[in-house]
Every structure is written in C-alpha cells, then in structure tokens.
Amino acid sequence: QVQLVESGGGLVQAGGSLRLSCTASGRTFSRYGMGWFRQAPGKEREFVAAITWGYGYGMTYYADSVKGRFTISRDNAKNTVYLQMNSLKPEDTAVYYCAATSKLGSRTDLHEYDYWGQGTQVTVSS
Numbered sequence: 001q002v003q004l005v006e007s008g009g010g011l012v013q014a015g016g017s018l019r020l021s022c023t024a025s026g027r028t029f030s031r032y033g034m035g036w037f038r039q040a041p042g043k044e045r046e047f048v049a050a051i052t053w054g055y056g057y058g059m060t061y062y063a064d065s066v067k068g069r070f071t072i073s074r075d076n077a078k079n080t081v082y083l084q085m086n087s088l089k090p091e092d093t094a095v096y097y098c099a100a101t102s103k104l105g106s107r108t109d110l111h112e113y114d115y116w117g118q119g120t121q122v123t124v125s126s
Contacts, residue, residue: 002026002100002115009096009120012088016124020083022098022117033101034074034081037110038094038122045097047108049083054104061106066092088124095119 003025012018020036035050049072052059060072071084081098099113107113 004098004100004115004117006098006117006120009122011123014088014090014124014126016088017086018122020096020120022081024079029079030076033107035099035107035113036072036083036096037099038096040094045110050107052105090124090126093124094122096122
C-alpha cells in the first residue's frame with residue numbers, strides 16, 4: 001500500500017511559477033513510476049507528466065501542452081516527486097494529482113496507475 005500526499009498548490013498570476021510536491025509513504029518508492037495528472041472543472045482527468053522506474057530509470061514524459069514549461073523529477077531519498085511549473089497559463093488551472101504505478105516504462109494512461117493522492121488546487125489568474 002502506498003499513500004500519496006500532494007502539496008504546493010495555490011494561486012499564481014499568469015507567467016508565474018509553482019512547484020508541486022508529492023510525498024509517498026512506504027519503503028519501496030523507488031520501485032514505482034510516478035505521474036502527475038490534472039482535472040479542470042467539467043473536464044476529464046488528463047496526463048501531465050511521468051517519470052519511470054526500472055530500466056531506463058528516471059526517463060521523463062510530458063503532455064504536449066506542458067512540454068518545455070513543466071519539469072518532473074524525483075528524490076528517492078525523500079520519497080518525493082516534484083512538478084516544477086513555469087510560465088503558467090490560465091488554462092493550467094486545475095486540481096493536480098500525483099499517482100504511482102508499479103508498471104515499467106512510460107505510463108500516460110490514468111488507468112495504469114495503482115495509487116492516487118487527494119489532489120492540490122492550482123489556480124492561474126490572467
């Protein structure tokens with residue numbers, strides 16, 4: 001069982017930055033691929049970024065809408081995954097969720113994730 005707790009959300013003006021953190025319980029964090037998803041009001045939850053475990057460890061993947069602006073990283077010593085968000089836009093406004101998967105490789109489908117955090121609100125004002 002893995003428990004995930006997100007933090008770092010808030011209100012920011014367009015063009016600003018935020019860093020989200022997601023801390024996991026348990027001793028096997030390094031054996032999970034981690035992902036960030038987001039859900040805006042009235043929309044489906046969508047993939048944002050992922051970072052792998054296993055072969056090709058630490059490879060990163062991004063949705064086209066955030067590529068070049070967001071960076072996912074992980075610190076296994078702290079059981080934490082981060083999402084650095086720069087050049088934020090109003091359309092980035094959403095609840096952001098982190099998730100963990102035991103599956104290897106790039107995982108961009110939310111159904112492939114085993115554990116989810118409670119989410120943190122990010123609001124970008126224009």
